Amino acid sequence: MRIALIQLNTGNIVADAVTAAESLIREAAAGGAVFISTPETTHLMEMNRKAVLEKACTQDEDLGLKRFRALAAELGVWLHIGSLITKVAEDRLANRAFLIGPDGEIKASYDKIHLFDVDLGGGEAYRESALYEGGKAAVVAKTPMGAFGLSICYDLRFAYLYRALAHAGADILLVPAAFTKPTGEAHWHTLLRARAIETGCFVLAAAQTGHHATGRDTFGHSLVIDPWGRVIADAGEDVGVTYAELDLAKCAEARQKIPSLTHDRDINVTTVDAK
Template sequence: MSADQFIVGCVQLCPGEDRDANLARVVDGVRSAKDQGAALVALPEYATFLHASGAAMRANADEEASDPSLPKLQKLAIDQKVWLLVGSLALNGPEGRLVNRSYLLSPSGDVVASYDKIHMFDATLKNGRVIRESSAYAPGGRAVVARTPWACIGMSVCYDARFPQLYRALAQGGAEVLAVPAAFTRQTGTLHWKALLQARAIENGAFIIAPATCGEHPGGHQTYGHAMIIDPNGQILAEAGEASEVICAPIDLGQVALARSRIPSLSHDRIFELAHAG
């Protein structure tokens, strides 16, 4: 492959409350992606621990310096000689709340970048279940573009997908690949997941890599799965189902340049006023 081409892998998992078991599945998934030629492997949100209860998430969270998962994931990146996108870890944050933090690790195990999820999922599902992420998590306030040997990656997490202005800023800041690791609920996933990801790809002329959790999780939580890799024209290159799976696809950054040259909308933003009439 040329210098602007590489293979990306997305690992789809069904994490629960057994951290060691979750990490073992992560290792298997990363090894599978590496065996398929992936140079960059992406894990979903909450890959190492997931419970529907905010209290359970808090009880199992640590400070970043003492989190048991991150060193093991760093060693995994070293052992497999891959760039590893850690979808997110729930860590102790400010004022008694958690942060939902994503990491990009180099093949030497270094933390190249970290990103705290900005947008909090406060919603009422159609079955009446109320989710108030903001009650347990402190939102981040910084968008992040991280450089790899092939591409600049814009970092995001799950609910961020509903906020196009974030991805616009990432793309205008140089991101050619947009990462959307997620634990999308099954109810919202069936309605919006695919459309949101394709829209973010098309709007920004960027590749989307979206590893996902799937299945049933402790506390009655259900996530949608359907991890996806999407090209800058919104075409799905690879899609998982609703069970644990590893998907891979080639990334050709020439497609980003071509899409953006044909429709250079990233340079066409206009300042405007909002008027109310009638």
């Protein structure tokens, strides 16, 4: 199965971002990819609260989503839009991923469960929960191409989510992201390889990259990792398309060698005061 990851430098003008993503999706399809994945916040990177609420649309009103659905149908590909900023109430948003089939229909969607509330130092802080509603359910989408476990960016730090996705049948984990530069440099490769090793899954992680219009810097390095934890494709820091070939038999092979999914236990923790 030939897949492609789209690495973007999304700005704060939705129409321009959709056009940029569409161009690369077309390139990926022309290059033979039958499954194409884009990063988190594919069509809008906006830090200002008032501006993002003005620019965001409901799912039914989102012209970018309609354009992506039409594009999947035109090209006859499976298209994973890593996430779109979706309005769910007058002053609340969801960070929502979409899996679109080659007929243009939305086959699955997923709202980011773990919200990015952190202080990185040097004045860089994020409070996603101030504006976004966290998702309530994990999602595995079983398709003719394989079973995809959906997640988004900060979810990556919560190993139990990926364990649950693997137990539910996932053999490909999707981790679209807009990782910050400092956290990406420190943890991106390590965490993604760990998720692959722990689950015996392929990991596909399409990423945002570079300096964005709102001043944010993202890490790039969209990755494809095999079930043994080997990096088989790394996009580096440039905007563009990265290809890889997936052989899902590798999942069974890795799980046979290290059958850790069959060894899970309910753990009772005893706390001892050892002063």
